[in-house]
Amino acid sequence: MKSSIDVAYVAGLARLELSEQETETFQKQIAGILDYVEALQQIDVSSVPDTPIDPNLPTNVLREDTQRESLPVESVLRNAPKSANHLVIMPKIVE
């Protein structure tokens, strides 16, 4: 299938604000990359099952459900842009 990407729309899905300049540049560059990857669609994959199982990957890796020490709250929250009382602070979202 030949596809055309609408970069501004996809950026919205990705929660990413782009400037007009960026949108224009990416539109061209990504269209070029998509042209390149288009060739994949010509490859015969009929010998591969629909849900390819990767034989090298483990399934159902289980461990004992035991209590372990977690990270100290302070060491985690020091990375939060804003926090108080062991909570991350976000701007008000309800009126």
Place this chain on the structure above:
Amino acid sequence: MSLPLHRESIASLRRKLTAGEITSQDIVQDLLQRIASVDPKVKGYLRVDAEKALAQAAKTDLKKPLGGIPIAIKDNINEKDEACTCGSQILKGYQAPYDATVTRKLKEAGAILLGRTNMDEFAMGSSTEHSSYQKTANPWKLDHIPGGSSGGSAAVVASDQAIASLGSDTGGSIRQPAALCGCVGLKPTYGRVSRYGLVAFASSLDQIGPFSKTVEDSALLLQAIAGQDVMENTSRPVPVPDYRAALNQPVRGLRIGIPKEYFAEGIDPEVNAALKKSMDWFADQGAELKEVSLPHTHAAVAVYYIIATAEASANLARFDGVRYGHRTQTLGDPLTIYRKSRAEGFGPEVKRRIILGTYVLSSGYYDAYYNQAQKVRQLLRRDFTNAFQNCDLLLTPTSPTPAFKAGEKMSDPLQMYLADICTIAVNLAEVCGISIPCGFSSEQLPIGLQLIGPHFQESSLFRAAHHYEQAHDWYLHRPNL
């Protein structure tokens, strides 16, 4: 006449340390001087913590396998209480609350963590030019790129500013910079080394591995970091062999496959000539060389840029300005905060890949791109399985060309992506690969040869690479800085 300490390997420094000829402080002091004189030109380090390194050196336990050896870490691997920027503005100011498993293992093995190395932002790139902090130079030619994304880790080892370092390899990010800087770089089998604490780029491809000056050091480092980890469920319960023991096994009788697709058009003639010479050497040593075919090689870059960007777009969704990382000053509803924080924090290559990855996963395109790429990935994996039925190793170039000039590929992302054409399939097939120096171009730029082994057969890589290395003197050459 003895070499300055910064020139030496882990193995030789360990001998001197345990014989009482030198102390760990001697090594750290010597490296700090070397860094002060050379890194202003190379710019491989983002941060060096001299005081901490000297304090660690004072407490060295020489009985441990890496006791007293300073090692540099790529800035996407968490080290408790240190910054971990991933080369990105979005993680500016972040301080790791915990040690990655590899960091913990290095500490437990007695290593000294010397500093944090530069990288392409979130490991996305092949030249380290996509770091948002600085551009790292190729130590052999300062206006050339060191390769990427672990360009800092490669450059500091090649310029003797670290005895060894760790990097991460998603599509060639250890092997390609090792080749372009003239050092040894290993990408272990997927699942050999725990990824816990490595900031995720593409989780089904990422793997941590060492940069070193010799193959023996590479084996020593893998020994220290390999193994299953309860914190990481794709790490495998495969026993970790004695890698050093493999170094002494002879090359005679090894079956080495030469995949014809890797010697097609686009390979630089000087790279081709150096590779041909190395093949002759292996044949002379009694290895059995045979041509093999990996028929889906031509599709590897396309498959990679679908799967890796898809996984990256999901992994990088966590950077939303809420719990950690940059938050915009702009006020607004949460959506505005996500959009603005990400716009301000991410650089252009990361944005480009997030958009591409979001697109190939989006409704209506998922089957055509993502699903198709997953299926072709299985075909690529079969190529390797078939090839390894008749040979123990594959021999290829690591990079189709020596290092290119800085700025040359920055405006054309596709050309930059094609720089990884020889390394990418190894990640997709989850097998292991090593790059070792095998010559120089007429411009005095290093050339790398890649050996590829079946799953969990790193020992075979070390065996062949070590014998080749010791029979040549490429690994003793140093840039003039």
